[in-house]
Amino acid sequence: MIQSLDRAIRILSHIAERNSLGVTELSQMLSVNKSTVSRLLDTLRAHDMVQIDKGTGKYRLGFRILHLGESLKNSLNVIAIARPIILDLSCRLGESVHLCAFNNNCVYVVDQVRSSRAYSLSATVGMIEPFHCSSVGKCILAYRRPETLRALLAGYEFTRYTEHTITDEDTLMSHLEQIRRQGYAIDDEEMSIGVRCVAVPVFNYRNSVYYSIGISGPKHTVRASDLEKSIRLMMDAAKEISAGIGCPSGSTGLTERE
Amino acid sequence: MIQSLDRAIRILSHIAERNSLGVTELSQMLSVNKSTVSRLLDTLRAHDMVQIDKGTGKYRLGFRILHLGESLKNSLNVIAIARPIILDLSCRLGESVHLCAFNNNCVYVVDQVRSSRAYSLSATVGMIEPFHCSSVGKCILAYRRPETLRALLAGYEFTRYTEHTITDEDTLMSHLEQIRRQGYAIDDEEMSIGVRCVAVPVFNYRNSVYYSIGISGPKHTVRASDLEKSIRLMMDAAKEISAGIGCPSGSTGLTERE
DNA sequence: CGTATCAGTTGCACAATGCGCAACCGTGTT
């Protein structure tokens, strides 16, 4: 463990936590002489890892941090990260698994693993999933803010596919509330008779939900008896993907909607 | 300049640039012995500033970077940063200046400085600016992607306020193209007869436009003769705000729309 | 107006710390 570097990172973390700090404060928090802190800050500042807040004169994080973060985000490929995980999930559950993403105000299927089963249900990558009657769609909607939801659903057509389809905004809203509470969404023959789907949310580095993974299968194979176990497995998989895209571990569910 | 820290930050930057690098590659790039690089990476990894990409086995940036970045973004208060700058701008130009933000698919006035002039034109903070006939609105729209624009304008009503109001999508589209090329937007009596407005975009840390600043004044005070000078001053102010929220200097205009 | 107080930076001398070297793993390749 390299002392100076270790201390520098500690400094960054403390600054991040308190937004801005002075040399003396930092030196007390770290129990390090302020001359040392001052010199570490000099080097950090030379690389724009911290900057001096004109106004308070204290140190805040520098924009280099943002640029590093951008680069990391750009290199994060959810599909690549999720692939081995949903592959494994599909094997364990014996069902097709889709990875869906919220983009352009729609929920798209962005990747898929087909079940090994002879008669497998499958979506098409690129397909848009409806908000009101797909588990993956509802799952993502459940984590939007009320205002966003209102905007999304303004003018949305609640096409009825089966007798179980939710066809009005109010019902959907309270349904979404429930999904967020329980942490998973079910589509029980809401789009096609005989088909049942389950989906769970994937949390990103800021605890927002922009992805979901879902399974779909013939109603009789996705049985109530197995459901609990399946959901647990799915949640484990989702947690792994979440971690892979930077979700702080253990914080799932404490999510601000957006 | 503290050597070890300096080297560590160099390592981060190189990794960011190339997405992932190995110990040996890094040691060559920095001309530092690989044992040293390895030990620096150990410390960085202990703080999740880098992580090992399972798959390639090489080092990539760690999620701590993202969390630091989030914290910085949360502490960035555009209004606070912009205030002294638009205040100064308003003095120099003698016009009211507004700061507008794109949010919830609308352009809102989020701050304002009223001109010292006796008859000043002013908006209300919180007000929503129309897309098709406000300079601040057009200015922000001009940097949306075509797909986003289409979504935004689907069902948008091109209310006619004056004989100069743009009332159809095609005209607006080519007008926006021009705005992006020239870097500023003008509203020439498009919303109110006798009122002229000018707006310029503010670029954020990833070169996206989510804010604009605009002036509005009686047509005769915002004269064509002064326009060039005014626009230059506005662009300077916008650049300063942009820098204040992390825009990499000198990169204005090379923007990906979104 | 001078003095006290506090935050931050600089000079210096010491030794702790970080460094390069070389040896050592562990994997994959021919």
Next chain:
DNA sequence: AACACGGTTGCGCATTGTGCAACTGATACG
């Protein structure tokens, strides 16, 4: 099996980072 290659560990040296204390500069206060 031998080799090549990327990464980690042990060790001894001196470079580097460190604490101390003095210095600067701003702000408050009698």
